[in-house]
Amino acid sequence: xxxxxxxxxxxxxxxxxVFNLAYxxxxxxxxxxxxxxETFLRAYQSFDRxxxxxxxxxxxxxxxxxxxxxxxxxxxxxxxTSYTAGLNTRKIEDIPAAENMFPDERTQNDAKNRIVQKxxxxxxxxxxxxxxxxxxxxxxxxxxxxxxxxxTGTVKSRLARARQKLAEKILPFREDLNQ
Numbered sequence: 001x002x003x004x005x006x007x008x009x010x011x012x013x014x015x016x017x018v019f020n021l022a023y024x025x026x027x028x029x030x031x032x033x034x035x036x037x038e039t040f041l042r043a044y045q046s047f048d049r050x051x052x053x054x055x056x057x058x059x060x061x062x063x064x065x066x067x068x069x070x071x072x073x074x075x076x077x078x079x080x081t082s083y084t085a086g087l088n089t090r091k092i093e094d095i096p097a098a099e100n101m102f103p104d105e106r107t108q109n110d111a112k113n114r115i116v117q118k119x120x121x122x123x124x125x126x127x128x129x130x131x132x133x134x135x136x137x138x139x140x141x142x143x144x145x146x147x148x149x150x151x152t153g154t155v156k157s158r159l160a161r162a163r164q165k166l167a168e169k170i171l172p173f174r175e176d177l178n179q
Contacts, residue, residue, distance in 0.1 A: 006046050009126050010056055011040055024132045025068045027121045033070060039064045058146040061133070065147060069125050115176060119169035125160035134159055 018039055023032035025108045042063050043050075050059055120128055133147060134155075144159075145152045 001154055003047060007044055010043075014057060014060055014093050015040075018064055021061060021064050021132065021137060022068060024136050025065070025128060026071070027117050031071070035064060042067065052144050055143075055165060058143060061139075061147045062149065065129050068129070072125050109136075112176065115173045116170070119173070121168060122169055123162065123165055126158065130155065130159050130165060131162050134164075142152045 013037070019032055021035045022035035022039070023029065026032055026035060039060060043060055050056075120131065123131070130144065130148070133144045134141075139147070141152045141155045144155045148155065150158075
């Protein structure tokens with residue numbers, strides 16, 4: 001199999017995962033499609049240099065995060081606000097999935113998801129990326145370290161700070177989320 005065929009197989013296998021990551025990072029369907037397309041374009045352009053020292057999804061996720069951050073920089077929508085620490089909140093995955101719910105429960109769940117996404121969108125890019133990778137994508141600390149090109153200990157400390165920032169953002173909506 002030549003490199004082009006190999007890349008087509010990778011695109012077919014990883015397209016949904018890359019799109020889901022992009023969507024969770026940006027919260028916008030059309031922007032996520034653009035980020036996904038740009039990710040695969042960049043991956044294809046540099047695929048000859050990919051040596052396989054990391055897993056392919058690590059390579060693609062790193063590109064996806066970089067494309068998303070570049071998109072934020074271009075639009076100048078990064079939010080640099082400081083938050084106080086020490087608040088506890090439910091994890092994102094604790095909000096129930098819409099499957100097997102009655103219509104009123106599904107509406108309530110959709111509203112909760114919108115609140116969480118809005119709060120997540122208001123975080124700085126690095127905080128949002130690390131929360132999405134760990135809490136929504138379920139990536140290990142080691143995988144995230146590879147994607148973000150940092151140490152595992154750095155991932156753990158950044159994640160703790162990012163979760164505290166998100167908790168602060170969610171605090172005004174706590175009653176709505178606990179219903």
